[in-house]
Amino acid sequence: MDKTIITRDLAQIVGGKFVLTHPDDLRVYSYDASNNTALPDFVVLPETTDQVSRIVKIARAHGLAIVPRGAGTGFCGGAIPVAGGVMIGFARMKKVIEVDLPNRVAIVEPGLINLDLSNAVAGDGYFYAPDPSSQAACTIGGNVASNSGGPHCLAYGVTANHILGLEVVLEDGTILWIGGKSPDEPGYDLVGAFIGSEGTFGIITKIMARLVPSPEAVRTLLAIFNTVEQASRAVGAIIAAGVIPAALEMMDATTMQAVEAAYHLGYPDDAGALLLIEVDGPREGLDDLTNIINDICREFDAREIRAARTAEERARLWMGRKNAIGALGRLAPNYYLQDGVVPRSKLPEVLAKQDALAKKYGLPIANVFHAGDGNLHPNILFDMKKPGEYAIVRKLGGEILKLCVDAGGTISGEHGIGIEKLEYMPLLFSEADLNEMRKLRAAIAPSQILNPCKMIPEGSRCGEVMRGQLAAGVAASGDVWV
Numbered sequence: 001m002d003k004t005i006i007t008r009d010l011a012q013i014v015g016g017k018f019v020l021t022h023p024d025d026l027r028v029y030s031y032d033a034s035n036n037t038a039l040p041d042f043v044v045l046p047e048t049t050d051q052v053s054r055i056v057k058i059a060r061a062h063g064l065a066i067v068p069r070g071a072g073t074g075f076c077g078g079a080i081p082v083a084g085g086v087m088i089g090f091a092r093m094k095k096v097i098e099v100d101l102p103n104r105v106a107i108v109e110p111g112l113i114n115l116d117l118s119n120a121v122a123g124d125g126y127f128y129a130p131d132p133s134s135q136a137a138c139t140i141g142g143n144v145a146s147n148s149g150g151p152h153c154l155a156y157g158v159t160a161n162h163i164l165g166l167e168v169v170l171e172d173g174t175i176l177w178i179g180g181k182s183p184d185e186p187g188y189d190l191v192g193a194f195i196g197s198e199g200t201f202g203i204i205t206k207i208m209a210r211l212v213p214s215p216e217a218v219r220t221l222l223a224i225f226n227t228v229e230q231a232s233r234a235v236g237a238i239i240a241a242g243v244i245p246a247a248l249e250m251m252d253a254t255t256m257q258a259v260e261a262a263y264h265l266g267y268p269d270d271a272g273a274l275l276l277i278e279v280d281g282p283r284e285g286l287d288d289l290t291n292i293i294n295d296i297c298r299e300f301d302a303r304e305i306r307a308a309r310t311a312e313e314r315a316r317l318w319m320g321r322k323n324a325i326g327a328l329g330r331l332a333p334n335y336y337l338q339d340g341v342v343p344r345s346k347l348p349e350v351l352a353k354q355d356a357l358a359k360k361y362g363l364p365i366a367n368v369f370h371a372g373d374g375n376l377h378p379n380i381l382f383d384m385k386k387p388g389e390y391a392i393v394r395k396l397g398g399e400i401l402k403l404c405v406d407a408g409g410t411i412s413g414e415h416g417i418g419i420e421k422l423e424y425m426p427l428l429f430s431e432a433d434l435n436e437m438r439k440l441r442a443a444i445a446p447s448q449i450l451n452p453c454k455m456i457p458e459g460s461r462c463g464e465v466m467r468g469q470l471a472a473g474v475a476a477s478g479d480v481w482v
C-alpha cells in the first residue's frame, strides 16, 4: 500500500484537511463506547454522497477495508477498524435536507445528531421517535446501521419502524435509493435489509425518516422500591394491565447511588430500585392511566412515587436516566455494558441469577435498562489496569448472555453485534442460519471490504486480520475479542 498516493487521491476528493493520517488524529477514531480499539490507516471526512462514492472506489481499488463511523457511541465495536483501512466519518454530513410535514417525513444526512432532528421539527409539533439514551451525541446514520432502540421505543417502535427510505453507496461506488415516501414499496424489502446491517452492506448517505406528531400531553412518574424484585414485578403487572407506557425504565441501587452522587436528585440511599414511567397521548384518559400505574406500583410496595408537574420537573426526572451511564465513572474506572433481552415476565428470575453470577465472579454490576422491553443493560464495573480483570469481565458478560438465551431471550436488544457479540451468534443461530446471512452479505457486498469481521462470524480469516492488527501494535486495551 502506497500511503502517499492514496492520501493524495483522497485529498483530491475532499481536500487535504479532511484526510487524516497523523497517528494522533487516527487515535481519536480508534475507539467507540466499547472497550476495544484499533487504528484506521486513513480517516476521510466527506461532505457529499458523490465524494463518499469516489472514496469507496479508491479504497476498493487498493483492497482497503472501509469502515463507516457516526459518533462512535456504539457499544459493540461496530465502528472499530479491526482491519485498518479507510474510515469514513460523517461529521460534515449533518444537514436536514427536507422536511415534508404533509407526508410526515424528513430527509436527513447520516451525520445528523439524533436529537437535532427532533429539535428541528419541534416547533411544528413533530418529533423523531427513536431516542437512544445517547441521542444528544449519536448520529441517525449510526442509529439506522445499528437499528437502535431507546427509552420511548416501547410504545413507538425501534429505528426500523421509522425509516422509509435510504440512499446508500455500495462497495463498487454505485449510489442507490431504496424505499421511498409510500409506506409499502413493492419488491424486496431492501430498506429492511440495510437497517441493522452495521455498515456491512453499504454506506448510508441519506435517510428518509418518519416524523411523529408530538403527543398532546405527557405524564412522567418516578416510583421508588425497596427491591429490584418488587420493581420488576411491577413492570410485568403494568403491561399485563393493558397499559403500554411510552417509556418504562429501571435503575438499580448501585446506579442510583452513582447518579445521586453526580446530580443530587434526592434518590434515597437505601432504596433498591426505581422505575421511570411515562405515558403520553391525548390529554383525555391520561390521568386514568397514571392512576392505574400508581395503584400497581403501590401494590408492589413502592415506597414513594413522584409525579412531574412541570416540563422542568419532567426533565429532572429524566436527567438521572439519561446520564446514568456517565455517572458510573464515579464507581469504577471502566464499565462493560452488556445488552441482552429476556421475556419481561422473566425479569425477576434473570436479575436474581445475574446477581448470583456477579457475586461468583466478585465484580459489581450496575443495572440501568429498558425494563418494559425486557432489555437488560448490566454494567460490569472494573479496572482495565488490573491485569487479567478484563478477561474475567468478558467471561461474566458471556454468562449473562447465556442466561438471557436460556430464558428465551436474545443476545442484543439494540446495540448490535459488531465484534463484541460475534462469538455468541451461535448461541442463537445454527450454522445453516449463519450461512444464509453470509449468502445475503455475499450477494450485496461480495468483496467483504465493507466493515469486515463484523456481525457474522467468519472464522479464521477474520481472526487472522484482527490478530494482524494486534501484532502491528495498533490495537490496545480491551482487545481480547480475537
Ligand SMILES: Cc1cc2nc3c(=O)[nH]c(=O)nc-3n(C[C@H](O)[C@H](O)[C@H](O)COP(=O)(O)OP(=O)(O)OC[C@H]3O[C@@H](n4cnc5c(N)ncnc54)[C@H](O)[C@@H]3O)c2cc1C
Pocket (backbone or CB within 6 Å): 032, 033, 067, 068, 069, 070, 071, 072, 073, 074, 075, 077, 078, 079, 090, 110, 131, 132, 133, 134, 137, 138, 139, 140, 141, 142, 143, 144, 145, 146, 147, 148, 149, 150, 151, 198, 199, 200, 202, 203, 204, 205, 325, 326, 414, 415, 451
Ligand atoms: C451513554 C450511551 C447510551 C446509549 N443508549 C442507547 C440506547 O438507549 N439505545 C440504543 O440502541 N443504543 C444506545 N447506545 C449505543 C449507541 O449510541 C447506538 O448504537 C447508536 O446508534 C450509535 O450511533 P453512532 O452514531 O455513535 O454510531 P457508531 O458507533 O459510530 O457506529 C455504529 C455502527 O454503525 C455503522 N455506521 C455508522 N454510520 C454509518 C453510515 N452512515 N452508513 C453505514 N453504517 C454506518 C458503524 O460502522 C457501526 O457498525 C448508547 C450509547 C451510549 C454511549
